[in-house]
Amino acid sequence: MQYKATSPEDYINQVPEERQEALKKLRKVINANLPKGFEEGIQYGMIGYYVPHSTYPDGYHCDPKTPLPFMSFASQKNSVNLYHSGIYAIPKIHDWFVNEYPKHCKRKLDMGKSCIRFKKVDEIPFDLIAELCKKLTPNEWIEVYETALKKT
Numbered sequence: 001m002q003y004k005a006t007s008p009e010d011y012i013n014q015v016p017e018e019r020q021e022a023l024k025k026l027r028k029v030i031n032a033n034l035p036k037g038f039e040e041g042i043q044y045g046m047i048g049y050y051v052p053h054s055t056y057p058d059g060y061h062c063d064p065k066t067p068l069p070f071m072s073f074a075s076q077k078n079s080v081n082l083y084h085s086g087i088y089a090i091p092k093i094h095d096w097f098v099n100e101y102p103k104h105c106k107r108k109l110d111m112g113k114s115c116i117r118f119k120k121v122d123e124i125p126f127d128l129i130a131e132l133c134k135k136l137t138p139n140e141w142i143e144v145y146e147t148a149l150k151k152t
Helices: 008-014 017-033 085-089 091-104 126-133 138-151
Strands: 039-043 046-051 068-075 080-084 115-118
Touching: 008 017, 008 039, 008 046, 017 039, 017 046, 017 068, 017 080, 017 126, 046 138, 068 085, 068 138, 080 085, 085 091, 085 138, 091 126
Parallel strands: none
Antiparallel strands: 039 046, 046 068, 068 080, 080 115
């Protein structure tokens, strides 16, 4: 589902009421645990966290006017989805998350390359997401990103 939001608050206010509290909590957990230097805003129609142009003037290679994306979340038709670039780009973080997930949630992990889908908002593992947020600083993410770009 696409929302035409202009701010994270606006986004949350547009999602179905039964998901709003979970999204507010998810946002609070991310903001409390993401290392300093990332900024929050709307990116790609979702609540996004990115490296601002003031830190990384080159921006995202696909569209240099866009700040370098890192993490985001969205309310979709059947789930709340969390996107984390580190899970996609760094096998060590991916493996850590996959191994830790069963310790925090009874439901089977539903995950794509960078997308984690939560079909039940009352089963979002907020403590695990808090730990995931701490795994990369903006400078570490820039280094991973630039290394990947050089390989292509």
